[in-house]
Amino acid sequence: MASKLLHKIRHSLFKEETPQTDLSAAAEDCPEISELDDDTEGLSSRLSGTLSFEGEQNIKHEDEGGSSEAESDLDLEESLENDSEGTGFPAGQQPQPLLTVQLQEKWRRSRTRSIPEKVMFEVTNATVVQDHSSKFVLYTIHVIKSGQFDKCPGIITRRYTDFAKLHSHLRKHNKEDMEGIVFPRKKLRRNFAAETIGKRSRAFEQYLAHLYSIADLRRSPVFLDFFFFRDLVEGQSLLRAGQYEEALRCFVNAMNLQEKLGSWQQGNWLFTLASIVASFQELEQLEEAQEYCERALRDLSTHQEEKHPLLVPLLQANVRLSWKISKDKRHSEAHLQKLRDSGVDVGNQPSLKEYLIKESLESKK
Structure with a gap:
């Protein structure tokens, strides 16, 4: 059928006596021509971009002279340039395993990316305690930092009171900041029921998290003392009694709590470190004692160190500890000599342990 139509068209074109306008008459005589033209136009529109085929990136159009490959390479280069970090390929060099390279680069970035940390409060145990005069529930709370494995959580045990x-x-002391903060109400009955204890445990977690979320409250001495002041007092009492292992546990827990709560540059931080030094020193763990002694001296540089009462005791302790473990002590000796030259009576200063035992700890409550 098509060959006959083409023959008629060719015949009409090359006839000298047939005018140019006879083509329309031929189309009227053969309506199949119109149908063929319409189908061709419809097919062209469908192939112009609405359909896709597997492997079409390898198709080359004769009239484009292989331009599809150049456009494909350009798209790859643009995708690399648009990457926020880049893959590090030299200009003009085509990366072959593009997907693999991008995955490897993202994996490297994920290993070095810091994970946001926040403090979490978790009630891990609740025990009903019965003594001679009262009965109460003792809640054990772990203070941990999320975002990484916390192998040294701070631990406190507190009652409802x-x-x-x-x-x-x-x-x-913080009336405005405390508006809207809900505290678990006291019950007259069923205080020791498992359901009540469970609800209060969750309520205490939320209560502490709410307090910590407010900057002025989490920096409040009252809030901070609630966590670690009790450990400092107990540790000092144990240090006076010569129970150094028990004292060390108290001081280390107080240190962990202060670090997690962000209070290591204020309050009793230096007292805590110095107490750890004295405890390790009495336990003959000299390397650990010297390590914490140097840490305390480094942190003293953030204060007015020349006026701090712990400066001379820590320097003298560091000289003795460094000498015993064969470590360089010249820096501490030079610092002590500088203090002597400035008029400080270094010889009449108390030892580190004497200072810590006599120090009066005062709660901010």
């Missing part, structure tokens, strides 16, 4: 006192003091 301890939380109630904290809430009362915060409302007294």
